[in-house]
Amino acid sequence: MRPCDSHECSQLNELKVDMAALNMLSGWVENGNTIMIEQMPIFGGYCGMVEETAICDVASTLASFALFHGNYHLDGPIHIRWGITTSRETIQIAAHVAAAIDANTDLLLANQYYPIAGPCTEMCLLETAAQAIADTASGRELLSGSAAAKGVAQDKTTGMEARIMGEAAKATAGMKIADVNKILEKLVSSYEKNYAKAPAGKDFRQCYDVLTVKPTAEYLKVYEGAVKALAGFGLEIKN
Amino acid sequence: MATARPLTICDVYDGFLAGKKLTEDEWDYDIIPTNATKLKDKYKLNFGKNMVPEDKSTMNNLFAAGLEMLVSTGFYNSDLKRVLKISETDVWEGIKKTPKQIILGEGRDCARFYPRRGNSPVKPIIQGGPTGAPVSEDVFVQVMQSYAQESVVDTIVNGVMATIEGHPAITNTPYEIRALMAEIRGVREATVRAGRPYIAI
Numbered sequence: 001m002r003p004c005d006s007h008e009c010s011q012l013n014e015l016k017v018d019m020a021a022l023n024m025l026s027g028w029v030e031n032g033n034t035i036m037i038e039q040m041p042i043f044g045g046y047c048g049m050v051e052e053t054a055i056c057d058v059a060s061t062l063a064s065f066a067l068f069h070g071n072y073h074l075d076g077p078i079h080i081r082w083g084i085t086t087s088r089e090t091i092q093i094a095a096h097v098a099a100a101i102d103a104n105t106d107l108l109l110a111n112q113y114y115p116i117a118g119p120c121t122e123m124c125l126l127e128t129a130a131q132a133i134a135d136t137a138s139g140r141e142l143l144s145g146s147a148a149a150k151g152v153a154q155d156k157t158t159g160m161e162a163r164i165m166g167e168a169a170k171a172t173a174g175m176k177i178a179d180v181n182k183i184l185e186k187l188v189s190s191y192e193k194n195y196a197k198a199p200a201g202k203d204f205r206q207c208y209d210v211l212t213v214k215p216t217a218e219y220l221k222v223y224e225g226a227v228k229a230l231a232g233f234g235l236e237i238k239n
Numbered sequence: 240m241a242t243a244r245p246l247t248i249c250d251v252y253d254g255f256l257a258g259k260k261l262t263e264d265e266w267d268y269d270i271i272p273t274n275a276t277k278l279k280d281k282y283k284l285n286f287g288k289n290m291v292p293e294d295k296s297t298m299n300n301l302f303a304a305g306l307e308m309l310v311s312t313g314f315y316n317s318d319l320k321r322v323l324k325i326s327e328t329d330v331w332e333g334i335k336k337t338p339k340q341i342i343l344g345e346g347r348d349c350a351r352f353y354p355r356r357g358n359s360p361v362k363p364i365i366q367g368g369p370t371g372a373p374v375s376e377d378v379f380v381q382v383m384q385s386y387a388q389e390s391v392v393d394t395i396v397n398g399v400m401a402t403i404e405g406h407p408a409i410t411n412t413p414y415e416i417r418a419l420m421a422e423i424r425g426v427r428e429a430t431v432r433a434g435r436p437y438i439a440i
Contacts, residue, residue, distance in 0.1 A: 001423065001440075002345070004342060004343055004344055004345055004349070004439050005343075005344075005439050005440050006343070006394075006439065006440070012317055014267070014271050015271065015308075015309070015312060015313075015314050015315060016263075016266070016314070016315040016316070016317050017314065017315075017316060017317070018316065018317045018318050019316070019318040019319070022248055022251065022252055022316075025248050026248045026249070029247075029248055034341060034343070046267045046268070046271045046272060047271060047272065047275050048272055048275055048276060048279075050286055051279045051284040051285065051286060051301075052272070052275035052276055052279050053275075054284075054286070054301055054305070055275050055278050055279060055284070055301065055304045055305050055308050056271065056275055056305075056308060057305070058301060058302060058304070058305020058306070058308070058309075059305045059306070059308035059309035059312070061305070062305065062306060062309050062330055062333075062334070063309055063314055063325075065333045065334055065337045066245075066246065066309075066325060066329055066330040066332070066333025066334065067246060067251050067314060067323070067325065067333065068248070068251070069248065070337070071337065071338060071341055072341070072352070088290070091290050092286055092289075092290045095290055095291040095292065096286055096291075096292050096297070096298070096301055097301070097305075099291065099292045099298045099357075100292075100297075100298040100299070100301040100302040100305065101302060101305075102298075102354075102355075102356065102357060103295065103298040103299060103302065103357075104298075104299065104302040105334050106339045106354040106356075107334060107337060107339070107354075108339065108341065108352055108354065110366070112370050113370060114370070134290055134291055135363065136358065136362065136363055137291045137358045138291050138292075138358070139355055139356065139357050139358060139359075140355070140363055141352060141353070141354060141355050141363050141364060142352065142363055142364040142365075142366055142394075143363050143364070143365055143366065144366040144368070144370055144396050145366075145367075145368070145370050145396075146370065147369055147370040147371060147372040148372075149372075151369070151370060151371060151372040152372070152373075153372070153373075154372075154373040154374065154375060154401055155373075155374060155375050155378060155382070156372065157368075157369035157370075157372045157374070157382065157398060158382065158385050159367060159384075159385030159386040159387075159388065159389045159392070160385070162365065162367030162368070162386050162389055162391070162392055163389050163391060163392075165365060165367075166362075166365035166367070166389065166391030166392060167391055169362050169363050169365065170362045170391065172358070173358065173359060173360050173361060173362045173363075174358060174359065174360030175358060177291050177292075177293050177358060178293060180291055180358070181289050181290055181291055181293070184290045184291070185288075185290070188290070204374075204378055204381070204382050204385075205378065208381065208385055210378060210381050213381050213384045213385055213388065213432075215385075
């Protein structure tokens with residue numbers, strides 16, 4: 001690992017840390033490593049609801065810099081019922097936290113992605129785009145993902161989800177916040193009723209030719225469908 | 240009062256040792272929810288319907304509430320079962336000492352990690368990868384290459400190699416470390432295959 005690569009260390013929920021983390025950090029600081037501190041506050045958990053979770057999230061983020069020598073903080077408010085970061089509530093928490101810290105400091109802020117649907121589904125791409133839109137508009141500096149299918153299913157993640165994350169971010173950068181909120185309202189409403197029957201998606205081997213590492217024609221078609229749907233909600237992604 | 244210096248990791252450890260003893264249940268079920276609710280009420284926070292805040296007062300009140308949460312509540316060490324207290328001055332000193340501009344990666348594959356300031360026209364850095372999701376050993380390089388080859392991706396975050404030479408990469412076993420080292424080699428191979436050998440991981 002080079003000084004320009006990142007080492008990741010996690011806090012625990014909520015406002016907690018263990019000795020393993022402190023011991024790792026001690027070595028990384030002396031080595032001059034770039035340190036990313038992660039924490040995923042749980043909406044509906046110990047903190048409570050949206051505003052309380054956001055308060056704990058701001059506190060956790062500040063702790064990453066004040067206590068743990070973080071160079072950047074990787075957020076990821078997560079929904080206690082669905083285990084995702086792309087729900088209305090968790091997107092709202094992350095966006096408010098980023099905007100609050102951005103307005104008061106010049107710290108470097110990141111967020112991570114856990115949609116409920118799996119790869120090669122329009123729902124997965126729309127969830128990912130929604131979070132990317134909110135993260136970008138709220139001033140985050142780095143988007144990290146995406147762990148489709150809640151990040152728990154083996155081989156259910158592919159580069160195509162990162163493509164939509166990046167393209168949605170590019171299309172959002174510079175937009176008026178009022179316009180962004182209108183898009184988000186329509187976009188999130190389009191998928192949030194489907195969590196209970198979210199499509200599991202396909203395995204990497206069914207999404208890509210494993211030899212050439214090219215996405216399948218089927219996935220490219222699904223991607224184009226998602227881009228078209230986003231245009232309908234007001235976000236134009238240029239090819 | 241002025242601080243002597245920004246807190247070091249050893250200062251933080253010493254602070255935990257000197258902190259109040261508390262059970263983890265008290266922390267989780269009493270201290271955290273009670274203080275968070277108190278501060279929500281004190282700062283009259285109500286996000287309403289907007290997913291991204293449009294008014295400065297909500298942003299500033301949330302920041303003040305979060306800062307007060309950290310200072311008034313402290314931080315808990317789950318091994319030592321003790322609470323570290325931190326002053327507001329220490330928080331600001333920590334913010335002040337943090338570098339605000341970082342270069343991730345090298346050469347032509349580097350990404351400039353600078354503050355964006357609101358919804359700047361500059362896009363955020365795109366860190367592509369499975370973000371810790373499990374990936375089979377036999378397709379690990381290909382999965383990572385699928386991210387590295389995306390032109391919109393600026394840096395890489397790895398998945399977790401589910402096995403190493405067929406053995407589960409179980410925490411606190413030598414297989415965990417062996418799998419970790421294989422992950423790093425695998426990500427490097429993927430970035431080379433994608434023509435971006437110096438991209439940050």
